[in-house]
Amino acid sequence: MSRRKCFFGCEGKLNLFASPKEESTRQYWIQFLFAGQQPTVNWFLCSRHFSEDAFLNRAQYEAGFSARLLLRDGAVPSVKGRVKESEALASSSQQTPTTRYRHIGGQTDPLPTVSVATQFCHQMVSVGTQLSYSTLKNHVRSKAVQVSMCNTAGTEPSQQDTRLKLSSTPGKASAPSLGVRPAKRPRLELQEEEEEDEKKCSVNAQPHDSTNDLDDSPSEMSGMESTCDYTDAKYIVFESCLRDLFQTCPVCRWECVVQQRSLGTFVSFSQRCPNCQYTRKWQSQPIKMNTPVGNLQMSAAVYFTGASFIQMEKICKAMNLQMFHYDTFRRHARMFLEPAINHKWKTDQQKLVEHLKEKDKIAVGGDMRADSPGPTARFGSYTLMHLDSNNIIDVQLVQSNEVGGSSNMETEGLRRGLDFLEAHHLNVDYIVTDRHAQVQKYLKERNVEQYYDVWHLEKDLSQQLENLAKNKEYLVVRKWLPSIKNHIYWTATASKSGPEKVAKWKSLVNHLQNIHKHEDPLFPRCTHPDRVSRDPNKWFQPGSSALNKVEKLLLDKQILRDVEKLSHDHQISSLEAFHSITKHFTQKNDVLSFIGRLCRLYLAAMHFNENAKRDQSTSLEGKAVYRIMFPNCRTGQYITNPIQMEPTFQYVSDLMKLLFKKIFKDPTRYIEDLNKISIPEDRWTQFERP
Template sequence: MVDFGLVDYQCKLRLAIDAVPSPEDFSILSEPKLCCEMACQTKQPAKKDAACQTHPDMKHMSTQHRWKPERRSKSTQVKQQKRYVGCNTSTPFIPLEKGPLATSTPLKRPRREAEDSDCSFQPGMTDSSIYNESTVIATPPHIMRKFIVYEENLMDLFKNCPACSRHCAIKSRTVGTVLHVDQTCVHCEHHKQWASQPYVKNIPAGNLQLAAAVLFSGSSFLQVTKFMQAFNIQGICHTTYLKHQRTFLFPTINWQWKQHQNTVIAEALKGRNVVLGGDMHADSPGHSAKYGTYSLMDLRANKIMEIQLIQSNEVGNSQRMEKEGLETSLRELEQRGVTVRKIVTDRHPGVMKFLRESRPSILHRYDAWHMAKGVGKKIDELAKQRSCKEVGPWKKSIVNDLYWCGASSSSGKEIVAKWRSVVNHVQDIHEHEGEFQRCQHPPLVGDQARQWLKPSTAACEKLTQVILAPKLLKDLENLSSDFQTSGLESYHSLILKFAPKSVAFSFVGMLCRTQLAAMHYNENSGRPQATTAAGELRWHMQYPRYRRGEYTVRLLKRNPTFEYVDRLQDLVFESVLEQPQLFQESLKGLQVPDHLCTQFQRPEKSEAVAKHTS
């Protein structure tokens, strides 16, 4: 059956004239239609978008601030400006050659991070700065780690321009330990200045810290300079070292020593009288010393309490320096409220007379080591004589007896009685008259037997004169039985590390180096004995020169610490640099004596040379 209605409908289905596109229409469709999207270039009038900024001088709706050319937003703290070359869109991008985006930056404009690293950059000079002094040097320069960097490896970092990656021109110069590098790109006009270390108060931090490290460690500037020259490391000149030493370092040491001394004295005054040990250290052997350092030590705590530096021309000659040093030291301590009950010194005649006449309330005792040293020297001189050679082997035994007499006696008379028995003991006589009637050692048999001296021989008679010398017997009554000055002798050996006798120092330089030695000694005087990993105590065998090859056993202490150096460096970089005049006042009151050469008339150099060559 045929549906004629459907046939009629099919007859009516016809295409419109423009329903099928012609080939000419495809050329029109191939050209993209430009659409306006967010942050895209458009020919429409400039508008303000709430999501992103499309005009360089329009107001941003989210941050509410002006975005000016070559500026950085302080609210977002951006280090560098970014270049936006496109955004999300459904149509093809416009080529950059046909028109730059509104937010793009010129290619030849210097990069912002290059300006931030400039060592001469001042944060207050521009509104776009985000740095200040506290952010530039967040860590104190003396705490920062330092590395040895070779020049060629360092210059590799500046060969290429950070803006256009092309080759740059590099110029470098040094100011002491600091290296300055000027980087210039001839292609994009990029310029950068770089310094290898920060500046503190217009002073290179490395220059100042090098001078501080040399002085605070007790080193010699000349030796350090030789080392750095051998390593080909840049250093500072001697003039710069002396300038920093005079302006910053000496005031720091003197001020820190005063604070440390106050702490030591306060500890010594806690409810007890003070027992002191005193002795002088000369800067050169013999009777031609220029400086004499007299030190007083708290023998209970083993701490240095007072230091006095005396120059020989202040008192007339070097023989009078020890007495003057003791007198000045006691006066300083008495002004601080220190009451001295006992003092242990050597048998210097000037010191003995001063304490006997001016300080009768102070109990004066003599050090056993100094007395034993004097007796030992006399025995050595006696043993050099042909008729007294057999006296030499007795030296060690006699010196040990002197120590034993002081340690085992409760009074001066008992010490003298025991000492007199030595004359009989060397003759194999062990029973005596007086308070000490018999030797306390067991019978000597076998290898313990000695080569006894024969009575009435030259060796026996001369040794008796040494042992029973009237002055020695008188001084033995005041021999110290409980305190010794061995700590002072160790301190004097330490002074040689900070102020060697082979190097000449100024008065202030000698004083400050002595104060450094005192702070080092006080910090490490109470070190415990070292132990192994298993907890066993460690010992050390030595062969000292004075024993002439014979060994001695000493306990091995833990490694010393140097916290005082850290405190000094903190003081220099955190306080002294800020107010140097405040710390320099501590040295202005110091009475510095004239040089030794001022007491003589100095001729002209030409006259002196002519007189010498004539």
Template sequence: MPFCAAFGCASVHKKGCGVSFFSFPKDSARRKRWTIYCRRDKFAPENHSRLCSKHFSTDQLERDPNVLERLGYVNARIKLKGDAIPDVPLRVQAAPLVLPPKTRGAFAKRNKPYLLHEALQEVELRNGNDATPVTIHHDGEAPPNSEPKTAVEVPEPEDPPVSSSQTCTTLTKKCQASITVPQRTRRIQVSMTDKNCITVSKGVQCSSLFDGVSLREAAGLVPLAEPKQEANQFILDEDTQSDVEEDEDQADSDYDPFEEEDEESDEEDQVYENGIPLRTAVHPEEERQFLVAESCLAKLLEKCGICGSPCMSSLNFTRGTMVGTRSQCTCGHVCEWESQQCLNGMPWSNIFVAGAIVFSGSNAAKCLRLFQHLKLQMMSTSTFSRIQSAYVIPSCIFTWDYHLETLLQEYQGQRLTLGGDARCDSPGYSAKYGSYTLMDLETGKILDFQLVQSNEVKSSVHMELEGLKRGIQQLVDAGLQIDNIITDRHGMVRKFMRTEHPDKRHYFDVWHVAKGISKKLEAASKKRDCADIRPWIKSSVNHCYWVAASCGEDGYLKEQKWSSLTEHVTNKHEHCEHGVLEEDRLWIKEGSRAHKLFRDVVDSNYLMRDIPKLSPLHQTYGLEVYHSVVNSFAPKNTHFFYPAMMARLCVAALHFNENGSRHQAMTRAGAAKWQICYPKDKREYIDILRINLVERRRQFPSYQTAGQDADRLLGYQPPSLTSKWEPYNKDQLVATRRSRFARQ
């Protein structure tokens, strides 16, 4: 009975199951791509290995089964194309982690030297009382007396991950295992966290996107086995953890041993007496990067690692951020060294730099110019664009899609109150993009955003309505129940909600209404003999908020309370609910020109029609905060193409969902904790994006295959705005060019 070989797929070949099974192709290139798609560690397909039809889209089939079924061919045989590859992304569900009981970190660290000492004593008793240092020599190793004073450690390459360390033609290897335990000063060995208080780590005061789940599982990928460490790395267990015992839910995963602590910190700086050992086997996305000066690199390579003789080192090649050197000593030993690891010829740092630029919302041109001024070896702009299109953008979209799928599962069965608002990429009526965002106002989470290009609709003013239509349809298709929706006073949105969704209560955001009133009163106060209106602008805005908050769902009462404002400003308070006014106010004279213009604004038919729909409880100020976050990732003064804009919106939404609902820190006494400097945000979503970026490079080793999958993942992409214009001929433009400074 054949099973599907794809990870996480439970398809089994049974009669009438409706799923077809295909054997792995004999062509080595296609067979390799099928194998990579399965996402199974050390998987080698055999003759009985199969993939089911769930992993192939209709583009990979010779005949569309749906078309055949409509033509009357029911249960027709499905046949793949000759070059078919599985192109339906695997959706690996992140299983909840079952963690073992947490041990006391401080006690374990204090006890570790004694455990090691007892283990060594036991070994010494077995081998004899006179314990002497033991040096292990491999075959072809130089004798101990020929070892140079300055030894260069050369790790052996591993696959995977692919290593690009030193490779020497006559290099010998020696295993020098160290049993010295790095000791740290321990000035605080007590718990400083009261578990009865709802506290948040000082450095990080926000919630994570995926609590209690590993980063690779949060990224929708299969967990990888930990890389094998060298012999001198066995002493690293828990060395980077804090000595101070913390609550598991409040552990600060962003702890950096080199970060300077604040003076008000409850913990002391941790000092490593023997330093922090460098790791020789680590996943690419977890590896630290360092800046190394050219002179220091030359000094490191000035002596041979085999015989200790002086070397002549030269720069062998550069590949973006990667450099390769070649050293030859007087004895003829040749050593080639590369600065970083590669995968199929592409340095990992090239991908990480391109990803970091997008993940941080930076401007690519400015960043590359910064590296140029720093004289830092860096890739070109064209290389950045290719990496961004093939790897970075699809990683952002995949991460957001997986996060959104997980988030929407949590809202199943709930009745939602949504806030919606649009953002254009530039002010005025000539915007190219419009993004419409829908937020759950109860939790402050972004549930959906839609990117609309101006040539997809009649004009740029229609982008807001189109984005709202797509967003509501997306959430309805996901099975969510929308009760209330709060937007601004957009005319097309008002009509759409009234005609297409009468079952949903549509409210107007008070801030948008009050902002419009304030602008109109400000304009009226600048007219002749109308300066008396200006002192009442702020009071009118406050009155608008009071009407919305005090009337609940009663629209008629909202109208009556709002219309009483025109009598209040003339010192008539028959229908007012406030007490006796003791202060002397600058009242507007009834019947004056100022009072007439004030009434024209307050009692306008357009405004009185919208007052009953003021939102009584929820407002959309959270969306305004989100728009400021989007501005930092996709500034309005910078143009982005459609895929790049989509990717930056995905990163902005991930950032906001992780940092938008932070709890205030509490003291041990249970009081709210305040400080002048606002806490830094948390960026675990960056780790998830980096993991997906690395996984995408492994899955698609060439630009061609990565670009094809990027087009599929991005889906529909509207044509560019210049596609409807006939391109100019460059030679004709050059021939017709005239300059006022040209010589006759």
């Protein structure tokens, strides 16, 4: 077995190093030694051909604490030719310059003479600058791109950690999250999968979950922090187009070693030329506190607009658009998004309460919406609205198992809402609700004046009359359905007095028989002019079965009591419109946690309050615009609805600003406020898990 020797024939006490296993570094060694010729087998280099910073333990070795020098990963030789031991010592102590060569087109040209101990590094950081003409091939302007370049002669850069660790949450404040142990903060880390090639190395990383402490984050992340704002415009860029920017060295036109790292919507490229040692780093989005801003903003955009992450993920997968996992989205929601929503809603609610305190008494409307039809509803949300301004005052979310069943959720939600108004010293003049029996009993016990919404009564009566009109003998009932509906609204709004409402309601039976004089002293005669029709088929015949059926239905004792309490001034149609808005933010079939559903209800309330007083759209001539709708296609009857102006989404911009300006920096206080909300136990906790 032959004795190992240095490739350049150096003599004396030597520390020999074999060719590295890393392909890109190995190719540089071969180019440095053989200048493009066929390499020999079993060749070694001694420590005299490397700069001082190429070793891990140079100081320990010279002090006698280490028997052998250890070469850094990725270190490359910098000194050619045979070097004697005395020359090596002199070079180390007196900092004598050395000469490096580069091989281009069969010619060997000397590189600039630079000291081994003192390395020259020219570094530029440019924001909103132009990339090199050689890199871009054509003159292309790069906007808001940070580029870091380092041209090094006489040495190689120090060891670089090829493992880039990125966290989905920032490195500040170990605040407790909802249902998560606060001991450690969740992190995401990149693992690289290397693809070896003769001239280039491309590393694609896939994210995975880990629970490393934030203190373990590499110092490399501090250099990648940037000042780009979250309001910057974003674009969809293909990976192949990005790679074209980094494949060729802008200095010597050699093909570079390119490392790619990705985490969700984030991607970064590290470029290094094996010939002239030109280096550059580029990232697709700013990083703040170890978190890519684009990932967090994507989660915020999905949540704040009431969209579904599952649907968004399907869209991204369909076009191969890189996206982070659902666990990351939920981590963003717990740590930042839900605290932001809760804080903004409480702030807006407090401003509305302070404004309503200026009034002596307020008229409110209340109604509940369940998360699923029937008695199996898990959640019920009760909403209180200020009827004069159509603003949502309060939203209470009730879980069925905490009140003994879904039938009790509406009463409990109303109680919590009224307690909120009393706690903030708001005096309720009256409340408009539906005709729920438990609500009637509770408001009577609480001594709160109650009125009924007209639409709920009209809906119940219309359904019964339509069922009656299905019989061929009662076809005349169908002709009178529109008039009976209009009479209900006219009766409610014509007078505030309950007995007068009942008298006007009873006059409907006389109208059906073409009689316009009444026996009631409060309402002896109709106010409209008499119109006598000669067609007997338009009227109910006295003593007929159809008249008896309709009269029995309209003059029922319970109906008369409800008519007496119909609301004369305000209705809760706007509250029904709010329930339609909540369908977008909280689908009935969505599986959401208690806090998740509550925050989405807050978003729906913020959206509704912002757009509650939209003006009606007008044409170019200044005329109001309407749309024709057919609510019941079977009858062919249509209605006209005014078209309002397009809604605004200023609350989303406010939430984004709150998130990145305050909560993202230190979410501790906001998480503590969210944790103050009482969360009931899930229904299945009472059963033993198999």
